[in-house]
Amino acid sequence: MNKQLNPMVSAVTERIVERSRALRQQFLAVAKQQQSKGKGKASLSCGNLAHAVAASCSQDKANILDLTRANLAIVSAYNDMLSAHQVYKEYPDQIKQALAPLGHTAQIAGGVPAMCDGVTQGQPGMDMSLFSRDLIAQSTAFSLSHNMFDGTLLLGICDKIAPGQLMGALEFAHLPTAFIPAGPMGSGITNDQKVDVRQKYAAGVVDETALLQMECASYHSPGTCTFYGTANTNQLVFEAMGLMLPGSAFVPPTSALRHALTEYAAVRLASMTIGSRHYRPLYEVVTEKSLVNGLIALLASGGSSNHTIHMLAVARAAGILLTWQDLSDLSDVVPLLVNVYPNGSADINAFEQAGGVPMLMTRLHQAQLLHSDVKPVFGEFIDQLKSPQWVDNQLVWQACDESKDPTVISLPDSVFQPSGGIKVLTGNLGQAVMKVSAVAVAHREVEAPAKVFHCQHEVEAAYQRGELNQDCVVVVRFNGPAANGMPELHKLMPILGNIQKAGYHVALVTDGRLSGASGKIPAAIHVSPEALRGGAIGLIEEGDLIRVDANTGQLENLTATTGRTGAQCDTERLQQSWGRGLFKICRENVSSADQGASFLYS
Known part of the structure; x- marks a missing residue:
């Protein structure tokens, strides 16, 4: 050493x-x-x-x-x-x-x-x-x-x-x-412009033509x-x-x-x-x-x-x-x-x-x-x-001498945040990770009722019906590696961003994934064990009080779940089209997210 x-x-x-x-x-x-x-x-x-x-x-x-x-x-x-x-x-x-x-x-x-x-x-x-x-x-x-x-x-x-x-x-x-x-x-248009147009589109303020124009100016x-x-x-x-x-x-x-x-x-x-x-x-x-x-x-x-x-x-x-x-x-x-x-x-x-x-x-x-x-x-x-x-x-x-732009790479006596970008959360809901570097300190602790969904499209529909204009922890389960290959849930970010922008306390808890561009929402992702394999995320019911705290590393359901039976979802039925049926052997043999989500080393 x-x-x-x-x-x-x-x-x-x-x-x-x-x-x-x-x-x-x-x-x-x-x-x-x-x-x-x-x-x-x-x-x-x-x-x-x-x-x-x-x-x-x-x-x-x-x-x-x-x-x-x-x-x-x-x-x-x-x-x-x-x-x-x-x-x-x-x-x-x-x-x-x-x-x-x-x-x-x-x-x-x-x-x-x-x-x-x-x-x-x-x-x-x-x-x-x-x-x-x-x-x-x-x-x-x-x-x-x-x-x-x-x-x-x-x-x-x-x-x-x-x-x-x-x-x-x-x-x-x-x-x-x-x-x-x-x-x-x-570089195309600024990242702030991208986020602004995406959130406006999610809110119905701009149409698809404006969204496509922005996206093509971004990826060009x-x-x-x-x-x-x-x-x-x-x-x-x-x-x-x-x-x-x-x-x-x-x-x-x-x-x-x-x-x-x-x-x-x-x-x-x-x-x-x-x-x-x-x-x-x-x-x-x-x-x-x-x-x-x-x-x-x-x-x-x-x-x-x-x-x-x-x-x-x-x-x-x-x-x-x-x-x-x-x-x-x-x-x-x-x-x-x-x-x-x-x-x-x-x-x-x-x-x-x-x-x-x-x-x-x-x-x-x-x-x-x-x-x-x-x-x-x-x-x-x-x-x-x-x-x-x-x-x-x-x-x-x-x-190298020193940063040519201290607003992008810090100088020796300066940091942008005292700790790094990843926080592991644990509690009675299992284990999850949160990318905290993009989340403002004021938003890193959320305690709110659960709104429970089985896919991001359900969240989008609920938002459009006006059902998410409140303090809430959006729970999206049956999106883990074994359930459906653990897709990235990108549709959620503009929606949750709008809820936060409206002044509500909002967090995400999911056994699915997000990416490096996961945004400013406190998101407990990669929850393990996943719902399909008996994880406690499957026991959450609508209205349960959920605590997501990136400061203390807590991921807790504060509502008693004794006697409950985990939710069920026939995820395999939904995986039989668009080539996904060929990957059944992967879904059956993949390891959990906290083990690398691999079917080679399961």
Whole structure:
């Protein structure tokens, strides 16, 4: 441990190490056994190799079959509908061209599905979204299973995609592995304008034409969405874990710097193959300490609540047992150092202009909150505190000084909030998480009668009938992983925002999900156990007095429920259309949210 490391960070790390000891040793044994086999293509038969190079040009065939040359696997989430991944179209050719002069090669090992929660919000497809993470992990493993590769380049950004790719790559953790990011689209209209129009539409003040016009002005070009949701949280956290080039997460897609970073990462990774003096396998990069660094960056930036699920699953894939309590304890000592939407009004481009991830890492290191004895994919820990620059057609890294915009990334003697973005709530309703960074202090404690629903559409209908104009805790149950895949309940945010704006005390309690853009409503989400599996959220009745307190961590039904029978809902009947029927095996085998909501590690 670092000599000057914050005591809580040290204690949490130590207990993760101890809790994970047996499982981590098992994971490392598998990775090292795979490593001991040497270069994968060396073990393939002549027929195997012939199939693998049949479509390659003569020069590439010679280079691939030459065991002194590196052949990198590209696992891509490219599709041309989703803005974040559309920019990946040209990346494989660019990577291959960068490697060719050195005699190295790359092949597109496979593609993975790339669902967008922004497209499926409020639609049946959202019920499959969370399951896509584990499917992507399997798809990544399929892509690497040909054993033709000396390293892995992961081209993926958004919500379930990047975590899934990392989980799959960890099955081949003997390979050096890096993410190749693509960057955000330019800033459109302000986040305040977005929220204003959405709330006005929910209240019936503006029509659908005005709403569509606003949304198209917000999401308008290739690149990642600019608010700090799950996609951008992936990028920030994985850079903080050392899984990509320092400072590369949020460089714009079309810039010369982005082009240079992509080529540099590919060339560097090709030099890290088994047997080389630069060999750095993924199992040396993803460790308990690098995981904790990622969690601290998550908390200090006010990142997506989805990562209370994803990080548990990623950790498990690396043989590490992480709990919500670990996150909550870290949150108590990690201040909020970043002020972007939904915590503030700035977007991810403003964060990048203020210094980006290297500046945040510098601030956290100054505060003695990071493990410095880690091995990022590229360089050493100290390199993670440097920003890339494109100077005279050369790529250089410069150490960060201080925030270029103190309203977005705080200065050394300043914080935006004294504690981090995530709070774990417990009580007789089970366990839940709340993203508190965007919730005003005045709204963090709510005690009010329950209004009970089984889906977000019922809430919308009740609001339109005028039945929610009161102090209330809106309970939405039967939306957990086993019930319907745990969809994000985005329709609720404008509605609950309007209730709060009208002066009422309102909170949300649900076994469903929200995202990084979950807004300013106190929302106890991911309630575990979920209603379908006998959780106490299923015992709540209309009018029960519910207490949601982010200050004390309470999640309580103050009304006696002795003698009650849990509510029933035939959720499976509603899952037989729009492709959801294929995922019955996932619903039956998925773990609870507080275990990562995974059907791979249930």
